[in-house]
Amino acid sequence: MVDDQAAALAFYTDILGFKKSKDIPVGEFRWLTVVSPDGYPDVELVLEPNANPAAKAFQEAMFKQGIPLAAFEVDDIEGEAKRLKAHDVKFTTDPRQQGPVKLAIFSDTCGNLVQLYQPPQKRI
Amino acid sequence: MQGILCDTQVSRELISRQEIRFVTQSAVARFHRRRSSTLVAGAATAIIVGRNMIHPDLLNRLCHARDLLRDWEEEPLSIRAVARASSLTRFHFIRLFKAVFGETPHQYRLRAQIEKAKHLLILTDSSITDICMAVGFSSHGSFSTLFRRRVGMSPSEFQRRYRPTSLAERQLPTSLVPGCLSLMGRISETEQFSRRQAVDEADSV
Numbered sequence: 001m002v003d004d005q006a007a008a009l010a011f012y013t014d015i016l017g018f019k020k021s022k023d024i025p026v027g028e029f030r031w032l033t034v035v036s037p038d039g040y041p042d043v044e045l046v047l048e049p050n051a052n053p054a055a056k057a058f059q060e061a062m063f064k065q066g067i068p069l070a071a072f073e074v075d076d077i078e079g080e081a082k083r084l085k086a087h088d089v090k091f092t093t094d095p096r097q098q099g100p101v102k103l104a105i106f107s108d109t110c111g112n113l114v115q116l117y118q119p120p121q122k123r124i
Numbered sequence: 125m126q127g128i129l130c131d132t133q134v135s136r137e138l139i140s141r142q143e144i145r146f147v148t149q150s151a152v153a154r155f156h157r158r159r160s161s162t163l164v165a166g167a168a169t170a171i172i173v174g175r176n177m178i179h180p181d182l183l184n185r186l187c188h189a190r191d192l193l194r195d196w197e198e199e200p201l202s203i204r205a206v207a208r209a210s211s212l213t214r215f216h217f218i219r220l221f222k223a224v225f226g227e228t229p230h231q232y233r234l235r236a237q238i239e240k241a242k243h244l245l246i247l248t249d250s251s252i253t254d255i256c257m258a259v260g261f262s263s264h265g266s267f268s269t270l271f272r273r274r275v276g277m278s279p280s281e282f283q284r285r286y287r288p289t290s291l292a293e294r295q296l297p298t299s300l301v302p303g304c305l306s307l308m309g310r311i312s313e314t315e316q317f318s319r320r321q322a323v324d325e326a327d328s329v
Contacts, residue, residue, distance in 0.1 A: 003235075007226050028276070051300060064187045066180055085176040090223045092178050107178070109226030 001050035001059050001069070002110035005032050008047045011109050015087050018045065036072070045070070050111065059111050066092055068105050068115035077102050077118035178224065185210040186224055189217070193229055194236040200260040203229050237261065238274050245283045246290045246297070252279045 002008035009032060012018045018034035021044050025031075029051070033044040050056045062069055074080045077095045081104050085091065092113060093105040103117040178186075189210045192201055201209075206229060207217035221229050237259045244255045253264055256279075261267040271279045289297035 004226065011226065053296070060187070060190075064184060066183065088223050089176065090178045090220070091176055092180065092183055094177060107224045109224065111225065 001055050001112065002047050002108075003050055004110065005030050005047055005049055008032075008108075008110040009034070012045070012047060015084065015089065016108075047110075063107075063111060063113055066105070066113065068113040070112065071115040071117055074116050074118055077104055077116055080104075080116055081106075178220075182220075183224075185212070186221060189221065189229070190225065190232065193233045194240075196260070200233065200237075234270065235274070238271060241267070241271065241279065242275070242282065242300070243296065245279060246286050246300070247294055252283070255279070 009020065009023075012034050013020055017037065019037050020032075021035045022033040023030055029049045032047045034047065035041055035044050050059055059069070081091065081095050084106060089106050089109075091104060091106045093103065095102055095104040095116075095118075100120050101117045103115055105113050105115045108114045189206050192206050192209060203218065204214050207214045210217060212220065218228055221227075221232070225232060227235070241255050241259045244250060244258060245252070248255070250258065252268075256264050256267040259267075261270075268278055271282070275282060277285070286297060286300065
């Protein structure tokens with residue numbers, strides 16, 4: 001859920017590196033989805049407006065409690081965190097080991113916290 | 125020390141001890157300067173790294189600031205006052221707020237005011253002037269101009285268009301509250317409707 005779809009699209013494509021997939025006007029809003037260029041092309045992330053007061057209340061409560069609403073897998077979490085910080089993205093949790101994975105949490109500038117995680121290296 | 129002397133090109137041409145001592149001293153001084161400047165650079169990196177980290181406590185303060193900007197009691201608080209309430213300097217607060225929420229406190233407050241105005245226009249019988257005052261604008265003109273720019277129509281046109289849809293239950297009409305559920309709900313409703321029609325037609329045949 002995002003508070004401004006245009007700003008969200010800019011953040012998710014320009015900074016996070018997603019690619020725009022669908023952009024269908026629905027009244028004053030858009031059905032807006034992005035896909036990861038390295039991931040499954042049929043798994044899409046919807047950037048939907050949070051105009052619903054109930055959705056907004058939920059989103060704000062989760063944000064306040066520091067709970068991320070989405071999690072993305074990355075190969076090099078330290079590198080990604082450094083790259084995002086160069087874009088002035090604010091992290092609430094720096095990359096750190098949490099059980100078998102490494103994770104980091106940042107604010108997506110649209111009212112959500114987003115988590116990055118790096119799974120343990122696969123043994124060949 | 126030898127390493128420092130080797131740094132300086134003149135070290136091999138030195139003759140008297142005094143000169144050696146002098147060069148040594150200045151080289152040591154230079155060495156210290158260089159070391160302290162690396163220290164300064166190191167500290168600066170630490171600050172930069174720290175600048176992109178937000179402590180949960182600070183996150184809470186920013187959320188509280190956002191609440192203050194949106195839900196004020198008697199009159200809207202100034203950005204300076206909200207920054208003070210979050211124990212941050214004004215400019216640091218503005219920069220941080222933008223990096224976390226994607227817009228400046230001022231932009232956020234304007235958007236919140238427009239949102240509130242939209243709800244009041246739909247859900248209450250107040251006049252546009254009263255609503256304009258209720259959301260914290262001092263002039264009708266600036267309110268209407270901003271509303272038209274953000275929403276794409278004037279407040280009165282907005283009221284004419286959406287008020288009737290709420291009159292029965294005094295609830296926000298679903299067309300204003302998208303989200304995948306209401307969006308999909310509406311799609312399936314029309315689908316259900318056309319399916320029902322198809323069934324009815326099949327029955328009648």
